[in-house]
Amino acid sequence: MDLFASAARWWEKRLADLEELTGHTVRSEYKLPGEADALPKASAMLVAPISSTSLNKWGAGIADTLAIGLVSECVNMGVPVVAMPYFNHAQGAQPAVKRSIAALREQGVQYLDGADGYEPHPPKRGNPEVFPWHRALAALPKA
Known part of the structure; x- marks a missing residue:
């Protein structure tokens, strides 16, 4: 699924x-090949909160889900894409995370981490209620 x-x-x-x-x-x-797209062309995309798994798949070019497939394609079609993570320090310490962030930034993705985005939380202590949506939304280009 x-x-x-x-x-x-x-x-x-x-x-x-x-x-x-x-x-x-x-x-x-x-959608099936030949089917018309029911959605308009995106003027920008926000990928948030993104897990370390989805980040690493996207950074490695593995677009095996609709969500990752859409942003993978759109970022390379000139659509501004902003991504903000939500995972813990232990997940963020995985070496693939830094490589994935670098790969996405190289493609033009605005990846929001650290003081400008989301700082990974301690393991087993995540609190989705404090996710900084205001930072993610503020990073999107104004239409």
Whole structure:
């Protein structure tokens, strides 16, 4: 099952709210070749909060989910992409993390970490309630 489709399950009861808010259907699966895209072209994309697993897959060019596939393609089509992590110090210490961040920045992704984004939290002490959404949203280009 696609990661995004899995996430869509978490939102299942609120998908209608999200569709009403955006004015578009929520897409959680790849479209078939030849099918028209139900969504307009993105003017910017925010990938947040991104896990170390998704970060490393994206940085390595592994686009095996709809979510990673879309941003992988869009960043190389000139769409501004901002990413902000949410993982702990132990996950962030994995050597692939630094390589992945460098690979994404090389492609033009604005990766928000440290004082300008999100500082990894201690293991087993994450608090999603304090995720700095204001920093992530402020980094998006103004339309």
